[in-house]
Amino acid sequence: MEKKITATPRGCDSARIEQVIVTRALKGAGTENDPCREVIQYWTLDGKLLCEKD
Template sequence: MEQKITAIPRGCDSARVEQVIVTRALKGAGTENDPCREVIQYWTLDGELIVTRSQYEEGKR
């Protein structure tokens, strides 16, 4: 007898709305030592930098 396996979606475990300022800018000179990349930064509404994300800089404060 063939047993059919059915996945049951769990839905969402949590959700929340958070207000932050998100900036995007190009950075770098386009050289091998300083490649050009998009940098995304997340800031509090009071202007405090939370995190910087880019292809080369993950998680720097």
């Protein structure tokens, strides 16, 4: 008999709201290899880069 393995999604274990600085800037030279695009960066209030969405 074949045993079925199933997983049940648990959802979110925790969530909270944090203050961050969000910057938006254009990036790229506008060429095929380096297209012009908007980059969004998330920073802590003391200036540490958390992540960049490019």
